[in-house]
Amino acid sequence: MKYNHSGRGWIGWGLSCAVVDRRFNNLLSGVTALGLMGSALNGSAQDLNVDGDSNSSVSNPADQVVVVYNDNDADSIDVAEHYAAARGVSKDRLIGLDMPGEEEISRSAFDNRVRDPLLAELEERGFFRYDKEKKRGLFRFGARDTRKLVESKVRYLVLCYGTPLKIMPVPGLKESGMDKIPQQLQRNEASISQELALLPLAESDPHDLTGPYLNPLYRTPDLANIGPEKGLLIVSRLDGPTPEIAKGLVDQALYAEKWGLWGRAYFDTRGIQSGSYKKGDDMLKGAFNVARLMGLPVTLDEDPDVYKYEYPMSEVALYAGWYTMHPQGALARPDIEFMKGAIAYHLHSFSAATLKSQTQNWVGPLLAKGAAATLGCVYEPYLDFTPDIEALMVYLLQRKATFGEAAYASLPALSWQVTVVGDPLYCPFGKEPQAQHGFLFENQSSLIEWSFLRGLNLNLENQKWSLDQSVAFMNGLPFAGQSVVLLEAMADLKYRQAKFSEAAEICQQALEIQTNEKSPWRSIRVMLKKADYLKLAGDLQAALSTYEKFRTQHPGYSGMKKVIQKQADLALQMGELDLAQKFQEQAK
Numbered sequence: 412m413k414y415n416h417s418g419r420g421w422i423g424w425g426l427s428c429a430v431v432d433r434r435f436n437n438l439l440s441g442v443t444a445l446g447l448m449g450s451a452l453n454g455s456a457q458d459l460n461v462d463g464d465s466n467s468s469v470s471n472p473a474d475q476v477v478v479v480y481n482d483n484d485a486d487s488i489d490v491a492e493h494y495a496a497a498r499g500v501s502k503d504r505l506i507g508l509d510m511p512g513e514e515e516i517s518r519s520a521f522d523n524r525v526r527d528p529l530l531a532e533l534e535e536r537g538f539f540r541y542d543k544e545k546k547r548g549l550f551r552f553g554a555r556d557t558r559k560l561v562e563s564k565v566r567y568l569v570l571c572y573g574t575p576l577k578i579m580p581v582p583g584l585k586e587s588g589m590d591k592i593p594q595q596l597q598r599n600e601a602s603i604s605q606e607l608a609l610l611p612l613a614e615s616d617p618h619d620l621t622g623p624y625l626n627p628l629y630r631t632p633d634l635a636n637i638g639p640e641k642g643l644l645i646v647s648r649l650d651g652p653t654p655e656i657a658k659g660l661v662d663q664a665l666y667a668e669k670w671g672l673w674g675r676a677y678f679d680t681r682g683i684q685s686g687s688y689k690k691g692d693d694m695l696k697g698a699f700n701v702a703r704l705m706g707l708p709v710t711l712d713e714d715p716d717v718y719k720y721e722y723p724m725s726e727v728a729l730y731a732g733w734y735t736m737h738p739q740g741a742l743a744r745p746d747i748e749f750m751k752g753a754i755a756y757h758l759h760s761f762s763a764a765t766l767k768s769q770t771q772n773w774v775g776p777l778l779a780k781g782a783a784a785t786l787g788c789v790y791e792p793y794l795d796f797t798p799d800i801e802a803l804m805v806y807l808l809q810r811k812a813t814f815g816e817a818a819y820a821s822l823p824a825l826s827w828q829v830t831v832v833g834d835p836l837y838c839p840f841g842k843e844p845q846a847q848h849g850f851l852f853e854n855q856s857s858l859i860e861w862s863f864l865r866g867l868n869l870n871l872e873n874q875k876w877s878l879d880q881s882v883a884f885m886n887g888l889p890f891a892g893q894s895v896v897l898l899e900a901m902a903d904l905k906y907r908q909a910k911f912s913e914a915a916e917i918c919q920q921a922l923e924i925q926t927n928e929k930s931p932w933r934s935i936r937v938m939l940k941k942a943d944y945l946k947l948a949g950d951l952q953a954a955l956s957t958y959e960k961f962r963t964q965h966p967g968y969s970g971m972k973k974v975i976q977k978q979a980d981l982a983l984q985m986g987e988l989d990l991a992q993k994f995q996e997q998a999k
Contacts, residue, residue, distance in 0.1 A: 472813070472836050473499045475566035477538060479529060479574060482507035486654035487573025493658045494569060494649055497665060498836060506532050514576040514765060518620070521578045521603065530613055538564045539639075541614060558614040563639035567815055567835045568607060568646040572657035575603055576650075576766060576830065577789040586619045595793065596622040602763075602789045602830045604646040609825055611639040623796050623824030630802050634816050643825070645815035647835035651778040652769045663783035664814075664837035667752025671847050672728050672839035673861035674750035676702040676709045679718055679732025691733055691758060691794055697801030698731055705808040706844070706869035708900070718742065721970025723936035726750055730782075731800045733758035738776045748930060749781030752839055754807070754814070756785050758797055763787025763830050774832055784814050784833025792828035799823060813838045844869070860894040867900065878908050895921045895930075899937055902944070911948035915941050935965055939974075946981065955981045972998050 478500055480491035491505055508528050511520055533539040541558040580600040589597055599620040609618060618624050628637050637643055649657045678699040680692040696711070703709045707729065712718055717732060717740035724741040728750045732742075736759055741747065749755070755777045762773035763786075769779040774787035786798045799821040806817035815835025822829055842850070844865060851859040867884060870876040876884065882904050891897040898921035905914035918941035925934045938961050945954035958978045962971065979994035 471499075472567065474501075475564065476500050476504060476569060476836065477533070477565045477567070478505045478569045478571060480505065480507050480571040481510040481512065481573040483509060484512060484573035487571050490571040490573070490649055490654050490657045491569075494571065494661050494834070497661045498834075503536060504538075506536075508532075508574075510573075511575055512573065514767065515579050516575045516577075516603075518578055518581045518599070521575070521606065525575065525603065526607065526610065526613065529607070530610060533565065533610075539611075557616075560611050560615065560639060563611065566638050566645055568610075568644050569835060570604065570607075570646065570648045570650070572650050572654050574648075574650075576648075576763070577602055578606065581620070584620060586621045588619070589621050592622045598622070598790075600790050600828075601826055602828050604648060604830045605822075605825050605827055608644050608646045608819070609642065610644050612642045616642070618826055620826070624826040626819070626822050626825050628820060629823050630799070631820050634806070634810065634812055634820065637816055637819055643819065645813075645819050645835050647815050647818070647831040647833060648766075649834065650766045650832055652767050652775045653779075656778050660778070660783055660832075661834045661837075663752050664834040664839075667783065667839045668837065668841060670751075670856060670858055671842070671851070671862070672750065672752040672754075673858050674726040674728030674753065675724075676707045676729035677712070677718065677724060677727060677732070678702070678709065679712045679730075681715050681734065682713045688794065691797075694799060694801045695731055695733070695758075698804040701801060701804040701808055702729060703868075704872050706865040706867075706872065707808075708864060708868065716740065719970065720744060721968060721973070723932045723939065724748070725930050725932035725936065727755070728753050729804075730755040731757075735759065736761065737771055738773060742777075742780075746931070747780050748932060749783075751781075752783045752837075753781060754784045754833075754839070755782035756787075756798070756800060756803075758800070760788055760791045763789050763832070766830075766832065774830075778832065784837055786818060786829055786831050788828045789830055790828045796824040796827055796829075798829060808840050811838065811841050860890075860896040863888060863891075864896055864900050878904060882908070892920065893924060895925050895933065895937070898924075899933075899940075902937075902940065906944060906947075911944045912950070915944035915948060915950075915953075918944060931965075935961075935968065938964070942977070951981050951985050955985070 476498065478491045478495055481487040488507065491507075494500065495502065495505055506529065508525065510524050516525075530539070534541070539560055540562040542561050578601045580598060584599050601620075609624065612618065626643075628641060628643055631637065637645060649660050651657045651660070676699075678695050680695045681688075683689045683692045699709055699711045712732070717735055718724055720740050720743065722741045725748045727748060730742070730753070742757070757773040757777070759773055764772050766775050766778075768775045770776055772787070774785050777785050788797065798818070802821035803817050806812040806820050807814070810817070812820070813835060814833050814837040815831070818831040818835075844862070848859065848862040848866070851862055867881055871881055882901070885891050885897060885901045885904065888897065891901065898917055902914045902917040902921070905911070905917060918937050921937050922934065922941070925937065938957065942954045942957040942961065945957060955978055958974055958981070961968075961974060968974070975994050975998040979991050979998060982991035982994055
């Protein structure tokens, strides 16, 4: 039943390299609206060890997939067929339904044109098998016969472009026990994905529509638990602003599964130190720590605003942040650089209010800019029922889960407002780092530079290597001097050793082989680092000249006023008062 479930306590995540130790609170104590202030939460502790590989033991996950499309939409059919061909899903597992074409539909339309016909098809095709014995049950709509699902050949449900997204509220709906639910949760609108996730219970234990249904598999220690036998389908969407984008989600997933998901991880908090919204920052900081401990090059922004437009964000593999209604800052740039297979998530109450726009809300724009997988909210979810992004990172990075498994293990509630978008079979970190490295080496892939960087970071985070040992390792790589990725990492090591002149020299070496066509924002970042390192080394004139050269090479840089202000500060330190005044005028 909704909102009638024991609270979930703290879980200690056993990482292979370290333990991410963060407490999270009992979901039943209160709720925090993303648009309203709510109550702070309290909870008891419970330790569960989830160390180890994914428990998913299916030899061919495609044999547990059913693909659902809109029979009235040619693009929907095209996306379904593309996915089935890419993943090797048999044709008998493609189900077309006579659905409405709108993103938002009524509850009756959902029942009569989505849920009920889908349930009938699953049973008719032998994917759902029920106990022959029926039992009489009393539900909100009266007495009825119930049947228990005893066997399922479906674990993943893929909803294709052209299928409805969300269910509009039913005005005046009254259900028993509603008065026990907090006032702000007495709502019955929902994401279609999260409603269909409970399809295995439709014949035996239909849930109330009011309020969130607490996910009993939230942060499960055993991924094999996530399945129809436990009352849950993994439901995801192949969707986006265009059918081409929707089809590209599986193409990107297959690429990253083969070659690896490489690049940088960016996490964006709001610098919240107390209050009910601190939970959002805590989740993002936890996700940052998971990515850091697993060897990814990571950046954490604790400024109240989103990453600034001029922030040199490049080669994005993972992104998670909050809180604007539409893309702003670096993520709004038309040239944001997502790596193939990138996973991006922005926490906002209405991030998935529509998936068809490339500029409005967040899910559609992130997909349009090149992200391969994301999650979002179709209506106000309240903070406590948004995806637990820290848990998502643990399952993906450390547990080697599929995107679908990780998403549903990180959802505190079902029959609520979250939709999962991306190939649910996508397993970006399924290979052991050593095996992935060997594959890249054998195939002479340039991506191996990222693999070396991850190995370096893992040894540093494990404290197996000192900074001196790390530098020696990098110096021993014969091709490191030809890799901008590794040269930037080497410069950062020198910075940590307080060898600022050497760090600046290495940045210059990187700039000499960097091509703007490949990654202009990486070039911007490295050049600005060089100037900062020169300043720290006390070579103020060289730093000033570097900034001047930067202005010549990147005249359209949106943060140029800040660069000129740095020049003014340097000139002032050098005693060049006239030059400082000149720069001050230019910076206005």
